[in-house]
Amino acid sequence: DEDRSTSKKSSLGSKIPVAVKSHWGQYWHKQNGQKSKRKITALWAIRIFFIFVMILLCALLGYLAYTLLNEQEIKMARTQFESIATRAMIQAKEDLRSRVWAGITLSNMVSELYPNAEQWPFIEWQGFETAARNILETSHGEDVGFVPFVDPNNLTEFEDFAQNLYQLIGLPNNTAVKEWGFGVWARDKTVDPVRIYHDTTAETPYNSPYNVIAPILRTDEGFHKVLLFNVHSQAFTGNAIDSILTCSERRRNQYQAETDAEKDTLLAGRYPTMPPNQCGAFTDIFRNNKLGGRWTVGNFNPIYPRNDPLKVVGYIPAMTPLDNLLENMFPSQVTGITAVFETDTRTVSFAIENGNAQLLGEGVHIDHEHDDLPNTIELAEPVELFSTDDGSNITKTLKLSLICTHRFYETYQTNGPIIAAVVVACSIVLTILVFFLYDFYVRREFNAKQHLLEARRQFMRFVSHEVRTPLNAVSMGLDLMQSEVAKSLGFDSPTTLRASYDMVDDEAFEGSERTLRSDPSVGFGGGSISMPATNNNNSNHRIPKVESSSSLASLEEMGDIKISAMMAKSWFQLSQEIQGNAQGAVDILNDLLNYDKIEQGKLILSLEKVPIWDLVEKTVLEFKVPASSKKVVLGVAFGEETRTAPRAQYLSPDIRNLCVAGDPVRLSQVVRNLMSNALKFTPSEGSIRVQAIYVPKTSDSAEEHFELQEGHMFTGFHKGSLHIRVIDTGAGMSPDQVERLFQDGVQFNANELQAGGGSGLGLYIAKGIVMQHKGTLQASSDGLGQGTTFEMILPLWDITSDSNEEEYDVELCLPTEDDAHTMTFTAPSIKLPKSKLKVLVVDDVKSNRKLLCRILENKGHECHEAVDGEECMTMIEATEGEETPYDSILLDYEMPIMDGPTAAKEIRCTLLDDAINIIGVTGNVLPEDVQFFEKCGANAVLSKPVKIAELTALWENQGILENSKSSTADERLRIHDV
Numbered sequence: 001d002e003d004r005s006t007s008k009k010s011s012l013g014s015k016i017p018v019a020v021k022s023h024w025g026q027y028w029h030k031q032n033g034q035k036s037k038r039k040i041t042a043l044w045a046i047r048i049f050f051i052f053v054m055i056l057l058c059a060l061l062g063y064l065a066y067t068l069l070n071e072q073e074i075k076m077a078r079t080q081f082e083s084i085a086t087r088a089m090i091q092a093k094e095d096l097r098s099r100v101w102a103g104i105t106l107s108n109m110v111s112e113l114y115p116n117a118e119q120w121p122f123i124e125w126q127g128f129e130t131a132a133r134n135i136l137e138t139s140h141g142e143d144v145g146f147v148p149f150v151d152p153n154n155l156t157e158f159e160d161f162a163q164n165l166y167q168l169i170g171l172p173n174n175t176a177v178k179e180w181g182f183g184v185w186a187r188d189k190t191v192d193p194v195r196i197y198h199d200t201t202a203e204t205p206y207n208s209p210y211n212v213i214a215p216i217l218r219t220d221e222g223f224h225k226v227l228l229f230n231v232h233s234q235a236f237t238g239n240a241i242d243s244i245l246t247c248s249e250r251r252r253n254q255y256q257a258e259t260d261a262e263k264d265t266l267l268a269g270r271y272p273t274m275p276p277n278q279c280g281a282f283t284d285i286f287r288n289n290k291l292g293g294r295w296t297v298g299n300f301n302p303i304y305p306r307n308d309p310l311k312v313v314g315y316i317p318a319m320t321p322l323d324n325l326l327e328n329m330f331p332s333q334v335t336g337i338t339a340v341f342e343t344d345t346r347t348v349s350f351a352i353e354n355g356n357a358q359l360l361g362e363g364v365h366i367d368h369e370h371d372d373l374p375n376t377i378e379l380a381e382p383v384e385l386f387s388t389d390d391g392s393n394i395t396k397t398l399k400l401s402l403i404c405t406h407r408f409y410e411t412y413q414t415n416g417p418i419i420a421a422v423v424v425a426c427s428i429v430l431t432i433l434v435f436f437l438y439d440f441y442v443r444r445e446f447n448a449k450q451h452l453l454e455a456r457r458q459f460m461r462f463v464s465h466e467v468r469t470p471l472n473a474v475s476m477g478l479d480l481m482q483s484e485v486a487k488s489l490g491f492d493s494p495t496t497l498r499a500s501y502d503m504v505d506d507e508a509f510e511g512s513e514r515t516l517r518s519d520p521s522v523g524f525g526g527g528s529i530s531m532p533a534t535n536n537n538n539s540n541h542r543i544p545k546v547e548s549s550s551s552l553a554s555l556e557e558m559g560d561i562k563i564s565a566m567m568a569k570s571w572f573q574l575s576q577e578i579q580g581n582a583q584g585a586v587d588i589l590n591d592l593l594n595y596d597k598i599e600q601g602k603l604i605l606s607l608e609k610v611p612i613w614d615l616v617e618k619t620v621l622e623f624k625v626p627a628s629s630k631k632v633v634l635g636v637a638f639g640e641e642t643r644t645a646p647r648a649q650y651l652s653p654d655i656r657n658l659c660v661a662g663d664p665v666r667l668s669q670v671v672r673n674l675m676s677n678a679l680k681f682t683p684s685e686g687s688i689r690v691q692a693i694y695v696p697k698t699s700d701s702a703e704e705h706f707e708l709q710e711g712h713m714f715t716g717f718h719k720g721s722l723h724i725r726v727i728d729t730g731a732g733m734s735p736d737q738v739e740r741l742f743q744d745g746v747q748f749n750a751n752e753l754q755a756g757g758g759s760g761l762g763l764y765i766a767k768g769i770v771m772q773h774k775g776t777l778q779a780s781s782d783g784l785g786q787g788t789t790f791e792m793i794l795p796l797w798d799i800t801s802d803s804n805e806e807e808y809d810v811e812l813c814l815p816t817e818d819d820a821h822t823m824t825f826t827a828p829s830i831k832l833p834k835s836k837l838k839v840l841v842v843d844d845v846k847s848n849r850k851l852l853c854r855i856l857e858n859k860g861h862e863c864h865e866a867v868d869g870e871e872c873m874t875m876i877e878a879t880e881g882e883e884t885p886y887d888s889i890l891l892d893y894e895m896p897i898m899d900g901p902t903a904a905k906e907i908r909c910t911l912l913d914d915a916i917n918i919i920g921v922t923g924n925v926l927p928e929d930v931q932f933f934e935k936c937g938a939n940a941v942l943s944k945p946v947k948i949a950e951l952t953a954l955w956e957n958q959g960i961l962e963n964s965k966s967s968t969a970d971e972r973l974r975i976h977d978v
Contacts, residue, residue, distance in 0.1 A: 121148030247279030336408030468923030869903030
């Protein structure tokens, strides 16, 4: 439907511009030259863009080559790192294990030396320092001690024992002496400065469940300031002590539940699930002041007296500095590895430089560039000796992670990736040089395709013009014949005559005659007809019965001519069939143009607020007469699924006020297509039901803003959807046919089912239009002979306007650069619509002029003829100063000497006549042709064949012709369909 574009009202009619500029010819020549220059500029822009892309590709490929080779080097570095890290971690785990065994050895020694639990905590062990240093030397350890568990009730007795012991082994007199004297002590870190106090209650700041004091009784160094410090008073070591006590308690409980044989095994220390350290625990990472503030992890090994192996009486703390653990783990050339020790609550990092560990600090300290390959090992795993109610573990986890940093990778980097990137870049530069040779052939091919495309468009323009032009004469001739036959038979119009035939059976016409009254003023004749009563029961439609007598002589004398009523009806129906076939040819041309637009995605919608209920009703009622002629029952229903009405006006205001944001012309086209197909495939005595059902939206809709025609902004709320169903009792379809129905060019059993043929593109185009309205179009059928149901679903909106329509002016004639002035004209006064118009018909085809003038004269208009644009200009100039200038000019497009667009430009710019109404009439309906005609000054453009009803409605809409009582709302609605 390229004709739709002619519905746009030019600013020349209803919106008269206030400024008009001259020099149309120079402007249009300049515009054409600018278009050509723009094309050349666009091609060079593409070439420059291609070169730019190639340069970008050069950089990209060079980068990829560099990256790939660099990745290979990184992969090699990763392999080396994994090998180094694996060996280092194995060694770290073995070193830590040996230090754990040193503590276990000391705990076993003291349990053998003091096998009775009653002796504890009063243990002298005068050779402890010597034994500890010997074990540390073999295990590479640095710090061990001896800590008995003391009941707070026995604290005074224990302190006296400790003081005597220190004097016995020769320690200084100030050993474990504080401001308040000698005794077990602890630190209160909640105050500043830290307060040292005499710990006699065993209370802990972390709420330990055990009321026990754990003073450091001995160290491997002998004298040290930490002697008699209550290790249980601080959380990071006290939690490890609590773990030992908990494990031992569960161990004792399990022993009591075992059999005698299992008890013997347990007492022998060979319990299957028992680890070597028997409830040993690791502390959290902490700064060891005894070792100069080095980050340390402690391993506490419980002491069980040999004669009472179920009672824990103390433990041996073995301290391992983390930097000491990293010694001798890496070759001397290794640099760029970060070692991270972590427990559940603390993390400490070391940097490996030339095989030695250097403290980075607390937390993880890495450069994050190559930290994606951390190697992690659990140096101390959480061992659960006995099940717990909550499934938790009672020992700490100590992890060591080795992370590769950028400095490690630098050792393996070479210049290979850079060399590869340069080689790739040179290859791309060579490709760019080859492109210029290739571009020559591409341009030649491109120009050939451009010529082919232009030839195709010329062919479409030629076919459209050469088909529409003769069809214009045929269509107007048939319109004229039908109109004059109707008047000769006494009817006001062909519509009235058609309705009379539809309401009377054919039998009523048999034997009846009609008299054609001779009257040269109306062509075939005019006047009235008497209709005496017949035997037909319908008294409102009685057919006259007259004597049959006529001769050729009476025809020559133009007297009254009597013809058979059946013959008159046959002539009238034959003319309608011919006109329908002519319109079918035009429809096929329109389908081809719409198909091309949909394929290219260029079908443009003119969005408006569409009163969809009225549109559906009016469009369906167009098929009432054709359906009645075919004896097909046509029914319409509006409303909801549970309640319907026969007319849209009976709907509730809430439903009827809902609109569709769409193109009314395109939507009417879809409905007409569905109705036409249903009527085409439904046999006589069948039925067609049309349902327009509102389905509300179940959820609340959000506010949406969108722009409709002419830039108006609207706010809409999605209220649901409209389901338009067209249900017929026609030929039906098979499932395979339903599946292929909406493909282009599909026709099923065309010879058997379709009368009148078709392009097979209607449903394909209809679905494309519906999809552009964000809707769906689908079909269903129960099978061949069972009829078909088409359903179109469109979103319904409650739309309110956000902006008022703005007035605007359009410049019709643009100046050239040489113009030094602008000619300004005052808008003429608004003219009232007339009942009869003075029309100038300009067409180089004589038959088109004669027929159009005759039809318009029958409507009461005054018509004049011109052969081409030049004669048109002469006749308009001749009417200057007259009281009755031309009200409208019907201007053909293709004419010799001066064509239609050129004549329109001359009228607007040379004659400076901006008030006259110009309607373009053309067989060229390509969008660019229509737009060109409008830009040249046409108020609107009608396509051939011209329909008088559309022309009349267009004049009425533009305000130059009074609204006729006979013009229907449908005709006004279809103004845009041109």
